[in-house]
Amino acid sequence: MTDELLEVDHLTMTFAGGAGEVRAVDDVSLRVRAGECVGVVGESGSGKSMLARTLLQLLPPVDVLRCEGSIRLEGRELLGSDYRSVRTDGLSMVFQEPLSYLNPTMRIGQQIAEGLPNDVANRDRVSAVRAALAQVELPASLEIERRYPHELSGGMRQRAMIALALATRPRVLIADEPTTALDVTVQAQLLRTLYELHRRKQMGLVIITHDLGIVANMCDRVYVMYAGQIVEEAETLTLFDAPQHPYTKALLDCRPGHTDRREVNERLRGPVPDLSALDGACRFRNRCEFAATECATEPSLDRIGEAHAARCGVLPFVGLGVKWGGSRS
Amino acid sequence: MARFVAVRLLAAIPVLLGVVLALFLMIELAPGDPIQAIVGDIPVSPEFRAQVAEKYRLDDSIWQRFMAYVGNLLQGDLGYSTAGRQPVSDLIWSRLPPTMLLVGTSLVLAAVLGTAFGMIAASAKGRWPDGFINTWVLVAFATPGFWLGQLLIALFALRLGWFPTGGMRSIGSQEAGWAGIVEVAHHLVLPVVALCSLEMASVTRVARASSIEVLSQDQITTARLKGISRPHILRRHVLRNSLLPVVTVIGFRAGTALAGTVLIESVFSWPGMGLLLTDSIVRRDNQVIIGIVLMLAVMAVLMNILTDILYGILDPRIRAGGSR
Incomplete structure (x- = not known):
């Protein structure tokens, strides 16, 4: 497949935690094609934000021990290269809390201008900033470029953040919980803007979220993360129709309005495993309703269909013809 | 902004009055004889002492002297230097x-x-x-x-x-x-x-x-x-x-x-x-x-x-x- 923009293979990021080495990202492989929207879902602490930061090498350098594996953008290996140039051309990111991720003492326009490529001449910078704001539906009449972050509403701030990320002209944009801090009506508008932008620019879009509704509406393919690993990957429809990993199914059953919700919550009780003290068993075993003796060894991510893979030693639903269509919202 | 500065300046007045009052009290408590300091380290008659005290109003109560000082201060008069023989404000401006x-x-x-x-x-x-x-x-x-x-x-x-x-x-x-x-x-x-x-x-x-x-x-x-x-x-x-x-x-x-x-x-x-x-x-x-x-x-x-x-x-x- 030649249209793959971002190819990540066996990416592992180890950092020094309180109780020894922690693999916050463990053997993650993923693909993003041009114009494709990919979701990464998982609960808090599953390592999805760490994955995003590892891709952009935006981790606090002192804590990170190693990054292994391969991150290729349009065929170019990024790991070990000068990351400053990667961030200025190719990969960019939008964060969850625009207020804390923007400089409070600098006007929005200046902050966006800093991300513009160097080949934009000085006299074109003002119009380039205005264009960046216009494409996230902040019209020039609002003069957002002259405002400070605290003068904007949450939705406007996040739009400004997207404009800032787009100023570097990324081929792949990673959005880490882009709407979690916003109220629901603003969420929908912002996601639509993001979606239309990525389609129009044929840009790869990675949405990191715990909200399966967003995934269902926007993503072509989904990666489910648990305890630093990818436990299932599938096309969105497949994932919602026939989830194979017990964790994926539990996530789907947790959606609001689902009948078994309380029962699932009960079942999912129990901690996410401590990544510094893994025992070599399946990481989901302590919370899994299908846990069996096979689960004492760590399963591998096995392909179970075209574009569908799951990391489960039991794979309870394979061959049973089980369809979870009833759970689609 | 102008209003903010004006308010802050007005608020400084009580602070400065407090400073003056504290200084008056501290100097009153300090040991030493101001009259002796004015005339120099020589023996003087009680009449002369009284004259000096009269001239610089040193016999007034501290409260009277404080009020007099603040009154003069409001007119921009910082008093008179007994040692420098010139107005305090001139001395300070030069320093x-x-x-x-x-x-x-x-x-x-x-x-x-x-x-x-x-x-x-x-x-x-x-x-x-x-x-x-x-x-x-x-x-x-x-x-x-x-x-x-x-x-x-x-x-x-x-x-x-x-x-x-x-x-x-x-x-x-x-x-x-x-x-x-x-x-x-x-x-x-x-x-x-x-x-x-x-x-x-x-x-x-x-x-x-x-x-x-x-x-x-x-x-x-x-x-x-x-x-x-x-x-x-x-x-x-x-x-x-x-x-x-x-x-x-x-x-x-x-x-x-x-x-x-x-x-x-x-x-x-x-x-x-x-x-x-x-x-x-x-x-x-x-x-x-x-x-x-x-x-x-x-x-x-x-x-x-x-x-x-x-x-x-x-x-x-x-x-x-x-x-x-």
Whole structure:
């Protein structure tokens, strides 16, 4: 497949935690094609934000021990290269809390201008900033470029953040919980803007979220993360129709309005495993309703269909013809 | 903004009245005889004593003298120097520029270099430049300015002869224009080093802590995301965001610098208000003492107002919240 923009293979990021080495990202492989929207879902602490930061090498350098594996953008290996140039051309990111991720003492326009490529001449910078704001539906009449972050509403701030990320002209944009801090009506508008932008620019879009509704509406393919690993990957429809990993199914059953919700919550009780003290068993075993003796060894991510893979030693639903269509919202 | 400044200035009036009252009480409690100090160290008849007391109204109650002083103060009259035989305000005005020069230069140096050192330490946190700067800060904190001043004189003035031992100009010098400026600057070096050492150390410490804090904030991640260089991040993003605590500490160190200048001016015979103050204390020239301390208090209050204005300039969020 030649249209793959971002190819990540066996990416592992180890950092020094309180109780020894922690693999916050463990053997993650993923693909993003041009114009494709990919979701990464998982609960808090599953390592999805760490994955995003590892891709952009935006981790606090002192804590990170190693990054292994391969991150290729349009065929170019990024790991070990000068990351400053990667961030200025190719990969960019939008964060969850625009207020804390923007400089409070600098006007929005200046902050966006800093991300513009160097080949934009000085006299074109003002119009380039205005264009960046216009494409996230902040019209020039609002003069957002002259405002400070605290003068904007949450939705406007996040739009400004997207404009800032787009100023570097990324081929792949990673959005880490882009709407979690916003109220629901603003969420929908912002996601639509993001979606239309990525389609129009044929840009790869990675949405990191715990909200399966967003995934269902926007993503072509989904990666489910648990305890630093990818436990299932599938096309969105497949994932919602026939989830194979017990964790994926539990996530789907947790959606609001689902009948078994309380029962699932009960079942999912129990901690996410401590990544510094893994025992070599399946990481989901302590919370899994299908846990069996096979689960004492760590399963591998096995392909179970075209574009569908799951990391489960039991794979309870394979061959049973089980369809979870009833759970689609 | 104008209204804000006016309110702050009005609020300073009770502060200054309190300063005057406290001074009156303290001088009243201090040992020594002002009449003897006025006439000199010679025996005098009781009649003459009474005459002096009458002339300077020394027999009035402290309350009467306080009211009289405040009354005169409101008319811009700071009183009369018994030792200098001239109005206190004339004395102070003649001594103000050297003090402003010394304190101003020290504070500007402390602010600029302290911030720079603090940011260097923060961005090299845990490595040798940080350790070096931290050690220096500790040493500077533990070194009294007047002692440092004497060391500087012993080494750079007496032994090496690079700088004069004291004064603001050479004795009998008539240099004017550029040569005069160079001469004053040459005399200024050692007292400034002695005065700003402590202030620079405290600015450095605050700037370091504040820069470390800003460097750990999410907004720095965004700056890194934009692919801008580290020096650029420090200059454009860390500096301004870390400056608020630095401005606070400078505003507040201005007070200690003004107090420190009293000793430093004595050590270096710098002809400013500090030297005048120590001289006046020895001569029990009470009106001058009060006048100078009042002047120092006014300068400290002004520095505080300046600090608040700077806050608003540095941080647009404060600007929006304050009265305009």
